[in-house]
Every structure is written in C-alpha cells, then in structure tokens.
Amino acid sequence: MSRTRYFIGIDNGSQSTKVTVFDAHGTVVSQGRQALRPNATPRPGVVEHPDDDLWTSVGAAARRAMAAFPGTVDDIAGVGLCTIRFCRALLTADGTLAGPVLSWMDERVSRPYEHRDERVRYVTTSSGYLTHRMTGAFRDTAANYAGMWPMDPETWRWTEDESELATYGIPRAMLFETVLPGEVLGRVTAAAALHTGIPAGLPVVATANDKAVEALGCGLRTPDTLLVSLGTYVAGMTTGTREVRDAADFWTNSACRPHAYLYESFGVRRGMWTVSWYRDLLGEEAESGAARAGLSVEDHLNTEAAKVPAGSDGLMTVLDWLAPTDAPYRKGTILGFDGRQGRFHLYRSLLESLALTIYGHGSRMAAELGTEFDRTVISGGGSGSDLMMQIFADVFGVPAHRSEVNNAAGLGAAICASVGLGTYGSFDEAIAAMVRPGAVFTPSPERHALYGRMHAVFEEITTHTDAVYRKSYEIFG
Numbered sequence: 001m002s003r004t005r006y007f008i009g010i011d012n013g014s015q016s017t018k019v020t021v022f023d024a025h026g027t028v029v030s031q032g033r034q035a036l037r038p039n040a041t042p043r044p045g046v047v048e049h050p051d052d053d054l055w056t057s058v059g060a061a062a063r064r065a066m067a068a069f070p071g072t073v074d075d076i077a078g079v080g081l082c083t084i085r086f087c088r089a090l091l092t093a094d095g096t097l098a099g100p101v102l103s104w105m106d107e108r109v110s111r112p113y114e115h116r117d118e119r120v121r122y123v124t125t126s127s128g129y130l131t132h133r134m135t136g137a138f139r140d141t142a143a144n145y146a147g148m149w150p151m152d153p154e155t156w157r158w159t160e161d162e163s164e165l166a167t168y169g170i171p172r173a174m175l176f177e178t179v180l181p182g183e184v185l186g187r188v189t190a191a192a193a194l195h196t197g198i199p200a201g202l203p204v205v206a207t208a209n210d211k212a213v214e215a216l217g218c219g220l221r222t223p224d225t226l227l228v229s230l231g232t233y234v235a236g237m238t239t240g241t242r243e244v245r246d247a248a249d250f251w252t253n254s255a256c257r258p259h260a261y262l263y264e265s266f267g268v269r270r271g272m273w274t275v276s277w278y279r280d281l282l283g284e285e286a287e288s289g290a291a292r293a294g295l296s297v298e299d300h301l302n303t304e305a306a307k308v309p310a311g312s313d314g315l316m317t318v319l320d321w322l323a324p325t326d327a328p329y330r331k332g333t334i335l336g337f338d339g340r341q342g343r344f345h346l347y348r349s350l351l352e353s354l355a356l357t358i359y360g361h362g363s364r365m366a367a368e369l370g371t372e373f374d375r376t377v378i379s380g381g382g383s384g385s386d387l388m389m390q391i392f393a394d395v396f397g398v399p400a401h402r403s404e405v406n407n408a409a410g411l412g413a414a415i416c417a418s419v420g421l422g423t424y425g426s427f428d429e430a431i432a433a434m435v436r437p438g439a440v441f442t443p444s445p446e447r448h449a450l451y452g453r454m455h456a457v458f459e460e461i462t463t464h465t466d467a468v469y470r471k472s473y474e475i476f477g
Contacts, residue, residue: 006076007417008065008198009410010058012083012130013210014104014232015273017057019065020410021076024423026434028405029071032064040100045107048100054083054126055133059195066197078203078421079188080413081130085209086147088113089129091122095138101126105269110325112148112169121174128176134204135186142178143208143254153243153252156180156259180258181208182420205420207413208256211237211264216256216427217412218379218403219435226362226373228392230380234271234354236362237264238371249364256412257427263369265361268354269322272382274332275350277321282343302387305348310394310447311454313340317353318461329473333465351388355395356451356458377401379408389439394447395455402438411435
C-alpha cells in the first residue's frame, strides 16, 4: 500500500496565524491557531506588528498543530508558506528584524522605501522574512510583491530598468532572490524546528500573497465565478490569464499559479474586523444571551439577526471604520434609526453592508472585464455563518457556495506544496483531489429585489456624508 502523505499549510493572516496539517485529499488532520497581538500605532499613519509577533505566532500555532497530529511525522512531505500581503520587513545582514514589520495598513508601505537605518541590509515582504526564519535562505515568492516593489508583473522578475528601481528606493542588492509558486524556498532549519515543532529538513514551498492562496484553496478557476474573501480586508476576486493595466474598477494581482492573474475588486478595509468589533462591544450582554441559548456568541448573534427582516428595517451602514487612503476624512456611518431597530438590527446591517458594498464593486469589475458572475464562492471566517451566506446569495441574486474547508488559505498553501513536491502533476489535478464544495445557498427573488432597491440608495450615501465628514475631520481628525 502507498503511504499516506501529509502537507502543512501555514496561513499567517492579519488577525491570527493558523497552521493546518492536511492529507493528500485536502482533509484537515490537525490544526493550531494563535491570535496576533494588537498592532502598535505609536503615531498617525504608523501601524506595526509589535516585537517579532509574526514569527512568534507561527511558532505557537505550529506547535499546537504538531502536538495534535496523530500520524507519523516521516509521512509529512513538506510545508506551504502563505503570509499577509503588502507588509514590509527591514532586515539586518543576518536576517534579523531591524525594526517591527510594517502592517499593510501602515502609510509607509504605499510609499517608496526610504533608507534611514544603516543597519538595514534587506527590504522584503512578510513572506520573505518568514521564509528566512523557516529556512535561513534569503529567498521569497515572486507572487507576493504587489504594491511598491520593482517587480515586473508580466515576467514576475525584478525589473532590470535602473531608473524604475530608483523610483522605488530599493537597490537591487537589498532585494531577495525570488522563485515562482510551487518552487522550493529551502528546508526547515534546526532552529526553526525547535521553534515550530515542524521536523527539520522538510522542504518549504513558495505560495503567493494571502488572497491568491485563498483563491487557490477555494478552487477558483473560471471567470464566471466571483470569490468573496471575508477577512480583515474583504474583496471580490475572479481569475484571468493577462495582466490588465490601468483598470478603473479593479486591479490585477499575481495568482497562485505561475503567470496567471487575479482581478480584484475594490474592497472593505477592516471588514470582518468591524463585525468582531461590534460583537465585542456587546460584551457581557451578548455572552449571557449566548449562554442562555447554549450557543457561541457568534451563533447567538446570527440566530437573532436572522429574525430581523431583510433590509434591517431601513438601517444602513457604511463600513469606513478605517478610512480609505484617498479619503482620510471618512468615518463609519450607521443611519436610518427610527425606533424599530435593536442590537440585532445593527448586527444584520453590518453583514448586509459587506454584501452590498462588494456587490457594487464586483458588478463594476465584471462590467469592465466584460463578464458575468453566475455564482459566488464565499471564503473566510464569516462564511461559517448561514445568515452571511444567505445575505450574499440574496444580494447578488446567484447561488452562494461555501468551501468545505474554512481555512482556504491554509489549504491553498498545502496544494502548492503538493504540486511543488510532485504528489500532483498540476494545480488542476491537485484542486480536483483536495478542494471539495460545501453547502450552497440559493437566493430569494423577493429579497433580491428588495436589496436591489436598497443598493441604489446605499451607493449614494457617501456622496451626501463626505461634506459633513470633511468638516468634522478638521475638528476630530
């Protein structure tokens, strides 16, 4: 009999790190999770991961996953490494951090690098930094360099144009060597094995940016499907084979398949974070109600919010809890109170706002691409909510599919490892073997019609509130 092979998927996200061991059929065998510490924000525009929190969280999550692993470690074939995108890590010559890793929310990552610390020898991403901690190699995936990096999006190589390099402020000598998704980055060092519990010598395989790896783990393959990623940043994605420049309503991102692309709609910053914020704001009140019902707090909120009519009796929410960089004056808005609404109306309104916002962004992206979406796939922690899934089906008017595995980025990382290490001959073969669909939610024509009317109003809210927030910004910042 052939041996069972296992693959470790590391998913280092914005709020937590999850490490999952999958078998070759995509079944979760064991897993561990470690929440990230709150970001440090010492001054406006600065958002940093405190101390060495990314590596600390990887170690804690991996040790839990390995402690729960019931199999033989010799049957683990390798590791797929997926991390947060748009981060910037500044390293000394030996690969240690010269300062905290800059979050994707830090204003500095959207500007050229400024060399202010002579200790800095390398400028890399979160995946580059964690690759070095795992393997000792100064190597990274080419598919996690969206944003202010001198990466040629067509060749997936560093630009050879010296003038273009200069515009990013990063000399070529300060950049890591890059490989394509599915290629080996290096092998787990003895020090990394001690920190993570992952066996020394295992190959670590490159993936891409976290959204692209999530898309792979959801099996996204065709342009008639919109994947909605419900994370700290919520966005809609579809796939294609060409890099589209200067698009008006989406941007092109590297996919997890070499030289393929994701088209990503504009999104919601602090999307699911805002849902968690409201849950925590309810505090003991929500906890006691959940305890009386014998449910988790999330299940209690979803159960009660499902009793609220579609449209939340006119309550509408604009999710600018973190203002976009081009409109820093914006704030989150909740409007439409008239005495009918309570705490669960507010909760449902947050979920409806996510769906309505992504529906608008996704529709504009589809129009520009000349395609139509005949289904959505919903991924991320929020997809575990039946209410959230039904709201997305009703807003979009097409079936909403849930992936069987909730941790799609972890599964995508494991798929990369399975292809890179030869268990499967192609990404399509690996997807067919390892990705399984979950429940499907069909839309209600009546609710879809209501949400269509509501969306027409929802889209106009910021045109009226912007003038107010510009004035209040001068007072409160």
